Amino acid sequence: MPVLTINGEQRELQFAEDTPLLWALRDELAMTGTKFGCGMAMCGACTVHVDGQPTRSCVTPISAVAGKSVTTIEAISEDAVGKQVQQAWNQLDVPQCGYCQSGQVMAATALLKSNPNPDDAAINAAMSGNICRCGTYNRIRDAIKLAAKAVQS
Amino acid sequence: MNAKTPKQINREVAICNISRRRLLQGFALSGLVLAVGVPGVLLAEDEPEKFGRDAMPHGWTDDPLVFVAIMADGTVKIVCHRAEMGQGVRTSLPMVVADELGADWAQVEIVQAPGDEPKYGNQNTDGSRSMRHFFMPMRNVGAAARMMLEAAAAAHWGVAVAEVKTGVHEVLHPQSSRSLGFGELAEAASKLEVPERDQLQLKTAEQFRYIGKGKTHLVDGLDMVSGKAIYGIDVTLPDMLHAVVARPPVLGGKVTDYDATEVLKIPGVLKVVTIPGSPPPAYFNPLGGVAVIATNTWAALQGRKALKITWDHGEHASYNSPQFRAEMEQSARVKGGAVVRDEGDVYRALENASQTFSAEYYLPHLSQAPMEPPVATARIVDGHCELWAPVQDPQAGRDLVARWLELDADKVTVNVTLLGGGFGRKSKPDYMVEAAWLSRSMDGQAVKVTWSREDDLHHSYFHTVSVERIEAGVDEDGKPVAWLHRTVAPTILSTFDDSALVKMPIELGMGVVNVPFAIDNVRIENPEAKAHTRIGWFRSVSNVPHAFAIQSFVSEMAAKLDRDTKDYLLEVIGPPRQLNPAKLLDSWNYGESPEEYPIDTGRLRKVVEAVADKANWGKSLPKGRGQGIAAHYSFVSYTAAVVEVEVDEDGELSIPRVDIAIDCGPAINPERIKSQLEGAVVMGISLAMLGEITFKDGAVEQNNFDGYQLSRMADAPAEIHVHIVPADDYDAPLGGVGEPGLPPIAPALCNAIFAATGQRIRALPIADQLEPM
Numbered sequence: 001m002p003v004l005t006i007n008g009e010q011r012e013l014q015f016a017e018d019t020p021l022l023w024a025l026r027d028e029l030a031m032t033g034t035k036f037g038c039g040m041a042m043c044g045a046c047t048v049h050v051d052g053q054p055t056r057s058c059v060t061p062i063s064a065v066a067g068k069s070v071t072t073i074e075a076i077s078e079d080a081v082g083k084q085v086q087q088a089w090n091q092l093d094v095p096q097c098g099y100c101q102s103g104q105v106m107a108a109t110a111l112l113k114s115n116p117n118p119d120d121a122a123i124n125a126a127m128s129g130n131i132c133r134c135g136t137y138n139r140i141r142d143a144i145k146l147a148a149k150a151v152q153s
Numbered sequence: 154m155n156a157k158t159p160k161q162i163n164r165e166v167a168i169c170n171i172s173r174r175r176l177l178q179g180f181a182l183s184g185l186v187l188a189v190g191v192p193g194v195l196l197a198e199d200e201p202e203k204f205g206r207d208a209m210p211h212g213w214t215d216d217p218l219v220f221v222a223i224m225a226d227g228t229v230k231i232v233c234h235r236a237e238m239g240q241g242v243r244t245s246l247p248m249v250v251a252d253e254l255g256a257d258w259a260q261v262e263i264v265q266a267p268g269d270e271p272k273y274g275n276q277n278t279d280g281s282r283s284m285r286h287f288f289m290p291m292r293n294v295g296a297a298a299r300m301m302l303e304a305a306a307a308a309h310w311g312v313a314v315a316e317v318k319t320g321v322h323e324v325l326h327p328q329s330s331r332s333l334g335f336g337e338l339a340e341a342a343s344k345l346e347v348p349e350r351d352q353l354q355l356k357t358a359e360q361f362r363y364i365g366k367g368k369t370h371l372v373d374g375l376d377m378v379s380g381k382a383i384y385g386i387d388v389t390l391p392d393m394l395h396a397v398v399a400r401p402p403v404l405g406g407k408v409t410d411y412d413a414t415e416v417l418k419i420p421g422v423l424k425v426v427t428i429p430g431s432p433p434p435a436y437f438n439p440l441g442g443v444a445v446i447a448t449n450t451w452a453a454l455q456g457r458k459a460l461k462i463t464w465d466h467g468e469h470a471s472y473n474s475p476q477f478r479a480e481m482e483q484s485a486r487v488k489g490g491a492v493v494r495d496e497g498d499v500y501r502a503l504e505n506a507s508q509t510f511s512a513e514y515y516l517p518h519l520s521q522a523p524m525e526p527p528v529a530t531a532r533i534v535d536g537h538c539e540l541w542a543p544v545q546d547p548q549a550g551r552d553l554v555a556r557w558l559e560l561d562a563d564k565v566t567v568n569v570t571l572l573g574g575g576f577g578r579k580s581k582p583d584y585m586v587e588a589a590w591l592s593r594s595m596d597g598q599a600v601k602v603t604w605s606r607e608d609d610l611h612h613s614y615f616h617t618v619s620v621e622r623i624e625a626g627v628d629e630d631g632k633p634v635a636w637l638h639r640t641v642a643p644t645i646l647s648t649f650d651d652s653a654l655v656k657m658p659i660e661l662g663m664g665v666v667n668v669p670f671a672i673d674n675v676r677i678e679n680p681e682a683k684a685h686t687r688i689g690w691f692r693s694v695s696n697v698p699h700a701f702a703i704q705s706f707v708s709e710m711a712a713k714l715d716r717d718t719k720d721y722l723l724e725v726i727g728p729p730r731q732l733n734p735a736k737l738l739d740s741w742n743y744g745e746s747p748e749e750y751p752i753d754t755g756r757l758r759k760v761v762e763a764v765a766d767k768a769n770w771g772k773s774l775p776k777g778r779g780q781g782i783a784a785h786y787s788f789v790s791y792t793a794a795v796v797e798v799e800v801d802e803d804g805e806l807s808i809p810r811v812d813i814a815i816d817c818g819p820a821i822n823p824e825r826i827k828s829q830l831e832g833a834v835v836m837g838i839s840l841a842m843l844g845e846i847t848f849k850d851g852a853v854e855q856n857n858f859d860g861y862q863l864s865r866m867a868d869a870p871a872e873i874h875v876h877i878v879p880a881d882d883y884d885a886p887l888g889g890v891g892e893p894g895l896p897p898i899a900p901a902l903c904n905a906i907f908a909a910t911g912q913r914i915r916a917l918p919i920a921d922q923l924e925p926m
Contacts, residue, residue, distance in 0.1 A: 015421075015449060015451070016420055016421070016451075016452070019449070019451045019452075020451060023449060023450050023451040026387075026450070027395065027448075027449040027450055027451070028449065030389050031380070032380070032383070032386070032387035032389065033379070033380015033381065034380070035384075035386070035524070035525070035573070036386060036450075036526075036603070037524050037525075037606065038606045038857050038858050039454075039605055039606060039857075040606070040857050040858070040859070042857060042858040042859060043524065043606075043858055045524060072380065073378075073379060073380035074379070074380040074381075076379070077379060085378075086375070086378045086379060089374070089378045090370060090371075090374045090375050090378065093370055093371050093374060093824060093828065094374075094378075095239075095371060095373075095374055095377045095378065096239030096240070096241070096828060096829075096832055097237075097238055097239030097523070097524070097525075097571070097572060097573050097574045097575075098239070098373060098374075098376075098377030098378075098382055098571070098573070099384055099523075099524040099525045099571075099573030099574060100524045100573075101377050101378050102377075102378070102380050105378050120871070123866070124866050124867040125867075127865075127866045128865040128866045128867045129865075130865075130866070131524065131858065131863050131865060132524070132835075132866075133522060133523060133524045133574050133576070133836070133863060134239045134524075134574060134832045134835075134836075135831060135832035135833070135834065135835025135836050135839070135864070135869070136828070136831070136832065136835075137835060137864075137865075137866040137869035138831055138835075138869060138870070138872070138873050139828070139831070140866065141866070141869075
């Protein structure tokens with residue numbers, strides 16, 4: 001059975017090893033913050049961090065993350081950058097339905113950790129894997145810039 | 154929108170507000186329920202026709218005892234009875250109550266109502282109606298509760314009520330400098346009579362602290378960015394099982410035979426169950442098929458892959474999109490069909506015109522594709538079915554589940570979760586019936602049915618496919634004198650009556666019969682079209698194709714007449730005047746009174762002028778850049794948009810800027826109005842650039858977001874500017890907000906492309922139609 005670290009805690013997963021991390025998080029561990037959107041790594045709703053890298057959990061079998069460290073939306077507030085991202089989202093009231101925003105926050109946090117001051121082109125490039133059907137893209141762009149400022153100050 | 158079929162109209166009638174006060178004093182809640190829950194009661198013939206909230210099933214109530222509870226610690230609980238799907242209703246409606254009540258927003262908790270229209274009034278969250286219909290009732294709720302608190306305080310102090318007033322979360326007696334918090338007064342206030350409606354003292358606009366300010370953060374905002382918000386897909390119950398369903402690929406298809414041998418070998422799979430289909434019409438019934446029930450979603454999905462099913466595809470297996478388009482185009486090119494508006498003599502006027510124009514526009518099927526696909530959870534305990542679902546119309550789900558399980562509706566509870574998007578798809582609760590059916594097959598054990606993205610795209614209630622053909626004639630001055638519009642599309646009514654071939658009033662009233670142009674000879678024809686899939690409603694509904702055709706066509710006329718598009722649009726709209734929708738043969742008018750809600754061309758002109766001004770219309774632009782404009786009346790609001798595009802040498806399009814203006818009457822929560830319009834801009838660009846569902850041999854060809862593409866961040870405009878045209882005061886009638894932003898976007902975009910490149914797009918999606926510059 002794969003053993004991995006999820007949000008700092010060691011967990012042994014019982015589900016079949018080919019089960020995508022998404023469904024293990026949601027159905028086995030009842031951690032439902034990570035969302036299902038497409039099942040094919042095309043929408044980004046299921047984004048988590050694996051050893052700090054943004055990863056589509058819907059196509060990542062749990063066997064592939066054994067021994068690795070996974071961070072989900074439930075713990076992103078414990079990350080200094082993640083916390084600023086959440087606050088910027090709240091300050092600008094980014095969400096509409098909010099369903100994709102777990103993935104957006106995870107993607108934005110990963111972006112700011114690798115590029116603390118991204119321009120529009122860098123934001124578009126990093127975030128275009130995350131679909132928002134409500135169309136909150138402009139506020140997401142603004143919120144990433146706001147969070148970038150907050151992280152730097 | 155509300156698909157009011159004749160059957161539904163007969164189903165229930167809104168009468169709850171007539172006798173409410175008496176019932177509260179005399180018969181309490183059971184009387185209220187009895188009075189409003191009687192199905193099939195029809196208005197007596199001498200009763201005046203009802204409009205707006207009065208005409209909705211189960212009407213409305215402004216009973217504070219239904220909507221407000223104040224705890225001893227001062228916490229104010231406010232019920233939101235409409236579904237939250239991104240429009241911000243869980244913030245905006247309770248904010249109205251809190252403002253009138255005098256509550257401190259920081260001490261307010263929102264309680265989501267279950268589906269129970271006899272208690273809460275209409276809950277069908279679509280048609281851009283929540284604020285429009287419930288602003289007044291929610292103000293009344295807050296004011297009544299405030300007056301009860303004031304009465305309790307006055308009694309406590311032994312002073313006249315006139316001597317006390319409400320501050321923030323407390324009642325004050327200024328003369329003696331005494332105060333009592335809401336929590337301290339709650340119990341005493343709850344024993345008092347609810348004031349009569351005509352005794353309510355509403356706040357003045359100057360007294361508002363939240364209404365109209367746009368400073369109230371989303372109640373669910375922090376939960377949404379920390380994984381705590383609970384959507385339908387997140388519901389987790391003890392011993393809950395997970396199911397996915399293999400549904401017939403073609404509407405009306407049936408399972409001939411299936412083999413589940415390999416399915417049952419998959420670890421975690423527990424059972425394979427058939428769900429019966431239903432004879433047409435489709436209504437909101439499940440499509441039927443074969444369900445795989447497992448201990449987790451992944452096992453269920455793997456199980457479904459291993460199913461071997463032989464289908465009888467049935468009569469719609471010959472549905473092919475290219476052929477169907479050609480048939481619709483043929484219908485649009487010959488005189489005939491239902492004549493739904495006819496003023497003057499269009500055919501003669503066209504013959505006598507100095508110049509004539511004609512064009513044909515095509516819009517494909519679309520799928521709502523909310524990011525959270527349809528999903529529902531059900532369990533049955535002691536003959537009582539309880540469901541959890543992201544659902545726009547919980548009462549419809551409740552009634553339908555009751556019918557399928559042969560239970561009384563009071564044996565069905567529908568808990569409404571957050572919706573991960575709706576856009577009309579989640580008005581149709583077929584997925585709830587699936588969950589209830591499968592729970593019953595497991596002796597009532599909790600079962601969650603999850604739709605994959607493929608399921609969602611294959612089995613939507615699709616936005617219709619349409620051909621719009623317009624012919625117009627102008628006199629020697631270029632003034633339009635004849636307008637002939639043939640509109641062809643399978644109707645939403647076919648979902649409720651499979652013999653239906655022409656559009657129903659609610660579709661025609663979405664911008665085609667009620668086109669508010671100053672033209673003497675107008676004729677609208679509606680040739681027949683048969684539906685071969687479930688036709689449903691998608692945000693803004695028929696306004697999308699109608700506005701695309703009409704607003705593109707006006708721009709085409711302007712270009713051929715060498716006129717400025719904005720000036721010519723204003724000329725076609727004509728002088729400011731108030732048109733009675735009924736006289737334009739729009740018998741619907743979004744359910745609102747034609748007197749209270751005339752079509753006001755002055756307001757339409759004003760949004761055009763406002764958006765043109767803000768966008769700096771007509772500014773000089775380099776080669777490859779251009780502006781386009783479009784305006785539209787929908788959901789009793791007025792919107793206009795200016796889109797600016799840039800097309801590069803390779804035919805790649807980008808959008809530097811979009812301006813959109815709305816006149817929706819009083820702006821109750823301007824911040825959420827702004828967000829709704831920003832979203833509408835992006836969705837409009839998405840459907841114009843990329844959106845297309847096609848059918849081959851009766852089945853949808855697109856499987857996931859690779860085939861059915863949606864706009865991504867790089868496709869979004871660099872800037873979106875929203876302009877809210879202010880209303881005179883808060884007594885002005887409210888318009889819709891969630892939908893009116895969408896219709897002008899696609900035509901404004903295509904008009905901009907024409908301005909930038911000279912290329913006219915008449916068929917959506919634009920996709921790869923753009924030619925290199």
